[in-house]
Amino acid sequence: MKVAVFTPMPPERSGIADYSALLLPALRARSEVAVVKRGAKKPPRGTDLCVYHVGNNPEAHGWIVEALRRTPGLVVLHDFVLHHLVAGLTIGRRDGHGYLDAMEREGGVVGRLLGHAVLDKRIPPLWENRPEDFHLAGEVLGLATGLIVHSHYVHDRARAAGYAGPIWIVPHPAFPVPAVPSVEVAGEPLFGTFGNVNASKRVPQLLEAFARVRRGHPGSGLLLVGAASPGFDLDRRLQRLGLDDAGLVREGFVDEQRLWALMRACDVHLNLRSPTMGETSGTAIRALALGKPLVVSDVGWFSELPGDVALKVPVDDDEVATLVAALTLLATRPDVRAAMGAAALDLARREHDLDRVADRYVSAFEQSAGGAAVSDDVLRDVSRAAAEVGIEPGSVEASDIATRLGEVGLGG
Amino acid sequence: MCRPQVPFSYGGAEIFTDMLVEELRERGHEAEIVSVPFKWYPGTRVLTQAFTWRLLDLTESDGRPIDMVVATKFPSYVVRHPEKRVWLVHQFRQAYELDRTALGQFGESPEDRAVRRKVQELDRVALGEASRLFATSGNVAGRLERSTGLVAEVLPHPAQALDYHDEGHGDFILSVNRLDRAKRVDMLIEAAALQPSLEVVVVGEGPDAERLRSLARERGVDGRVRFVGRVDRDELAHLYATCFASFYAPVDEDFGLGPYESFLSGKPVITATDAGGPLDVVHDGSTGRVVAPEPTAVAAAAVWLRDHRDEAVAYGRAGQAIAAEVTWDRAIGRLLS
Numbered sequence: 001m002k003v004a005v006f007t008p009m010p011p012e013r014s015g016i017a018d019y020s021a022l023l024l025p026a027l028r029a030r031s032e033v034a035v036v037k038r039g040a041k042k043p044p045r046g047t048d049l050c051v052y053h054v055g056n057n058p059e060a061h062g063w064i065v066e067a068l069r070r071t072p073g074l075v076v077l078h079d080f081v082l083h084h085l086v087a088g089l090t091i092g093r094r095d096g097h098g099y100l101d102a103m104e105r106e107g108g109v110v111g112r113l114l115g116h117a118v119l120d121k122r123i124p125p126l127w128e129n130r131p132e133d134f135h136l137a138g139e140v141l142g143l144a145t146g147l148i149v150h151s152h153y154v155h156d157r158a159r160a161a162g163y164a165g166p167i168w169i170v171p172h173p174a175f176p177v178p179a180v181p182s183v184e185v186a187g188e189p190l191f192g193t194f195g196n197v198n199a200s201k202r203v204p205q206l207l208e209a210f211a212r213v214r215r216g217h218p219g220s221g222l223l224l225v226g227a228a229s230p231g232f233d234l235d236r237r238l239q240r241l242g243l244d245d246a247g248l249v250r251e252g253f254v255d256e257q258r259l260w261a262l263m264r265a266c267d268v269h270l271n272l273r274s275p276t277m278g279e280t281s282g283t284a285i286r287a288l289a290l291g292k293p294l295v296v297s298d299v300g301w302f303s304e305l306p307g308d309v310a311l312k313v314p315v316d317d318d319e320v321a322t323l324v325a326a327l328t329l330l331a332t333r334p335d336v337r338a339a340m341g342a343a344a345l346d347l348a349r350r351e352h353d354l355d356r357v358a359d360r361y362v363s364a365f366e367q368s369a370g371g372a373a374v375s376d377d378v379l380r381d382v383s384r385a386a387a388e389v390g391i392e393p394g395s396v397e398a399s400d401i402a403t404r405l406g407e408v409g410l411g412g
Numbered sequence: 413m414c415r416p417q418v419p420f421s422y423g424g425a426e427i428f429t430d431m432l433v434e435e436l437r438e439r440g441h442e443a444e445i446v447s448v449p450f451k452w453y454p455g456t457r458v459l460t461q462a463f464t465w466r467l468l469d470l471t472e473s474d475g476r477p478i479d480m481v482v483a484t485k486f487p488s489y490v491v492r493h494p495e496k497r498v499w500l501v502h503q504f505r506q507a508y509e510l511d512r513t514a515l516g517q518f519g520e521s522p523e524d525r526a527v528r529r530k531v532q533e534l535d536r537v538a539l540g541e542a543s544r545l546f547a548t549s550g551n552v553a554g555r556l557e558r559s560t561g562l563v564a565e566v567l568p569h570p571a572q573a574l575d576y577h578d579e580g581h582g583d584f585i586l587s588v589n590r591l592d593r594a595k596r597v598d599m600l601i602e603a604a605a606l607q608p609s610l611e612v613v614v615v616g617e618g619p620d621a622e623r624l625r626s627l628a629r630e631r632g633v634d635g636r637v638r639f640v641g642r643v644d645r646d647e648l649a650h651l652y653a654t655c656f657a658s659f660y661a662p663v664d665e666d667f668g669l670g671p672y673e674s675f676l677s678g679k680p681v682i683t684a685t686d687a688g689g690p691l692d693v694v695h696d697g698s699t700g701r702v703v704a705p706e707p708t709a710v711a712a713a714a715v716w717l718r719d720h721r722d723e724a725v726a727y728g729r730a731g732q733a734i735a736a737e738v739t740w741d742r743a744i745g746r747l748l749s
Contacts, residue, residue, distance in 0.1 A: 001522050048522045363529055370526025377456040377523075378530075382463065404466045408490060409533040410459060 003033045003365050004043035006067050007053035007076075008060040015282045016055045016078050023173055026358035031365060039063050041070055049369040051148075054140055055079050056277055058088020065089060068143050074368045075144035077137070080154045080278030083127040086136040091119070105138045132275040137161060146368040148361065150280040151301035157278060166371070168364040172280045174289040174352035180257055182264040185249055187221015189331050191295075192266030194259065194283040198229035202272035202297060202319070204237055209323035211243045217331045220247060225262055227253040263287060267337060268330045269294050272323075274315040276300035288348040293340030295326050308343040378410050413443060414465070414481055414488035416450035423590070424669065425485055425501045428548075428569055432482075432499075435740040441748075446470065450487065453517065458504065459530055462487030482747065483542075486531075490538045498542040499747060500552055500564060502666045507531040508559050509664065515594075536560045546747065548667040549689035567746055568692070570738050571672040574645050578678035578728070579653040581721045584611035585682070585714050586655035588648065588670055591618030595662045596684070598627055600714075602707035605631035607715055612637040612659075613651060652677035656724055657717045661705060664688040672738060675699065675731030680724050682713045699731035 005024070008017040020035075027033045034044055041063075043050045050073030052064050065085065068075065090098035096119045103115035111134060117123045126134055141147075141158060146166045149155050155167050191210065197203055203224070210222045228234055238245060254262065263269070269287035276299045284302070287294055288309065296302035298312035305312070311326040313319060330337055382401060383393075391397045405411040415429045429445060436443035448465060452458040470481050470493050482497045483489035486504040489496070506517035507528045518524040539545060539562050547553035547564035556564050589595040597614060601624060604610045614624070614637060621639070628634040643651065652658070652673060660670035661684035668690040671681045675693070683690045684705035696702035701717060703709035717724045 001520055001525055363532075366522070366525035367529045367533075370522030370524070371529070373523050374456055374459070374526045374530055378459050378463070381456065381460045401467065404492075405463065407492075408463065408466055408537050409530065410463060 001032060001048045001366065001369055002044075002046055003027075003031055003049045003051055003369075004036050004047040005033055005051045005053070006036045006040075006064045007051075008038070008064075009035060012060060014055070014057060014060045016053050016060065018175075018282065019078075019172070020053060022175060022354070023358065023361070026173075026354050027361055030358055030362045036067070041067050043067075043071060049074060049365055051076060051365065052144075053078065054082070054085070056082055056084045056279075058085050058092055061085055062089050062092075065140065068140065072143045072145050074146045074148065074364065075140060076148040077140070077144075077154060077158070078150070078279060080137055080149075080157045081131045081135040081275075082140060083131040083134055083136045086139070087125065087127045102136050102139065103134060106134055106136055131277065135161070146364065148364050151278070151304055153276075153300045153304065154278045166367065168360065168367075170360045170364065171351050171357055172282070172285050173354045173357040174348040175282075175286050176354075177286075177289050178257065178260050180260045180264065183258075183261045185221065185223055185262065185265045187223070187247065187249070187267075188219040189217075189267035189334075189337070190221045190223060190265060191268045191270055191327060192223040192225065192263065193270040193272070194263065194286075195226045195271075195281070196229050197224055197226050197234060198232045200273065200275060202274060202315075203232070203234070204241065205320050205323060206270060206272060207238060207243055207248075208241055209320050209327060210247070211241070212320075212324045213327045213331060214247050216328065218247075220327075220331055221249060222247055223249045223251070223262060223266060225251045225254060225259070260286070260290075263290055263292070266292060268292065268327070271296045271302060272313065273297045273302060274299055276302070285348070285352060288344045288352065291341040291345035291348075293330060293337045293344065295323070295330070306343065306347060309340060309347050311340075375410065379405070413445045414470075414483040414491050415445060415447055416465075416485065416488050417447040418450050424667075427572065428501065429484055431572065431740075432569070432744075435744060439744060446481075446488075446491075448488070452504070452506070455523070456527055456530075458487075459527065459534070462490050462531075462534060465490040466492060468492075480748070486535070487538075489542065490534060492541075494543075496542050497544045497747060498539060498546065498564075499567060499569075500539070500545065500547045500556060502552055503535055503556065503559070504531050507535075508555060532559065536562070544747075550692045551664070551688035552666050565746070566692070567743060568667065568672075568738050569743055570740050571669050571676060571735070572645075574649045574652075574673065574676075576649060576673070576676035577653050579650075581724060582654040582656045583718070584613050584655050585718070586613050586615065586651055586658045586674075586679075587660070588615040588651075588658065588673065589660065589662070591616050591621040591624055593620050595620075596705065597624055597659075599661060599684075599705065599707050599710050600659045601628050601631060601633060601637055603711035603714060604628075604633045604637050606707055607711040608636075610636065610711065610714055610718075613655070614639045615641070615643055615648065615651060617641055648673075649677070652679060655679055656721075657682055657700070657714065657728075659683075659710065659714070660690055660694075661687050661710070662690075663705075665690060671700075671731070672735045675728065675735035678725070678728040678732050680717055680727035680731060682710060682717065684710075693731065693734050697727075699727050699734065 007020040008014045010017050010021050050071050052068045053076045055061050055078040086102050100115040104112035141163045148168050148170050150172050269292045271281050271284040280301045294310035296310045298314045313322045413429050433443045480495040481493040485501040489498045510516050518528045545564040546567035550566050553564040553566050604612050628637045657680045658674035659682045665688040671690050674681050681694045681700035683694045694700045701713035703713045
């Protein structure tokens, strides 16, 4: 069986490119998988199944959606909210009507009117302010013959959006931990957060919480690693919050080796997020593989992490207070940190094992490529037998047979 | 008792279910075998044949409730019942560990691959419905857990009733098995060729019989390797009683009654490291010898057991203690509890 995979690949700077680079060798060991050249619109001749990795970044995934439009196939939906992607594919290409159509498909007339307001610059871009209210995943869902998702959260949202095709939930694979020594970073304990530094990573709330924690634990440190998003000025944020930068260690974008070394140095990892686009966090997966305790926002995929691995902070009016309580607990209880770290490592080995993930991927490939034909065959065989003994379509007996078929996954 | 039946074929699973029904009846239960013919080819036939089980209504018989169904192997466990127990003999192995081997069934076409996945999905659903799930060996339970994530309790079943006894440390090694390639009786014949002092008795018939006899002739061991074909129960008990050990080393066997029969006669067993089910009870240096699956290793182990009478007797007794624990009373007690 030949599988063509449309995905960004390194050296593109994208979490999904890293993800595919990690996964592809394991997939190739199990199936005949070819990566399609960037920009290609069609799969190679003889392809049995096209697999499209779709994320929210139009630069990385625009060409993939264009190929999907020509040849529907199995979509690996890395983010559920695709507003930014759709905006890039429409407004970004001077196709305002395309954007309005997408908004209308999802939000009806109100959606279209809001789209007009965005185009007329009467309101700020919705993909920055309210992406969760208008996911704009409709077109991609409409073209997908099946979905691979990483969380129940995205599964449920796809179903809520009316997607009726098959969905496979396949966990994100754990990255192999390189033999990189930890670097010296001040802080006892050292909290760390990795990724773009911006408001949606709850950095203001984190800074405020950390300042309060530090009053009781002056030796503690907070490592902030990642490029600051445009418009997010950390110093001004600190100033506005009336905080100093005591205990704060800042690093910008770092390469993979440095990233692991810094992650290893941390005692506790924070992965705060709101709103969520339905994404799985590659840095959280790395933290699990390192056996580090996590503090996460209680949203999306993060909510699905087991309680013995992550402390979950609801995004509500008490967010900062809850965060303070979580950080204080972990600052004062090395035994809790150790137990959570051990549970994290166990989870990474159990659920996020690369071979296990690859097996589940290939299972989805095989079901996706041939499943419909097999179901048709079975239904034809059973229907013929039923008809031969006078069981009419629509009869109680036929309905019973259909129920039984559905129970064991042989329904259409 | 639900069991699929490949018409005109009667093997270990059939013997097992017949025995179980008999034992249940002896304990006052009303037990009956429900059998549906099984044909697993071509294409999607394996699925439609499996689905036949789903349409059966075994909740009542003639107005009387059926309290429990016990299913044994694929696809009988697709049956529906509020009290479905599964005593798993094996899954449809072509969809699992035999896939992409010479014994596999599914090709590389998308349809073949998808049929295989549907079988796996069917297993997950049908076995997942069981109120209790047993497997005849650790090997079967391990395969099940690896393939579906379902955990089964290991419940071996007793060997057939024979007049088991021990007439002492004999001068030959015994093989009791169906003669097909997967049972690897050829390894024992090759071992005999390597060790001119080794005497072998081979019990059983099967599709590989002629090849094995030819092999024995080619190796010049047909005088020392005696093929006795099928034997009656008394003769079988006598052979077990008079050998010094038995050889039982199929490839990745589901369960394997051979070691239990050997142990009940006080005789140790030689098996291979990749034999599967037998490894639950054959432990190297304790109840027998577990060796690499190659004739030189088998030959060395056989000669060692023959020449170390005290150890061989001790291993046989240790095995006997294990086999004596596996009784129908205990097995049925767990099955029905």
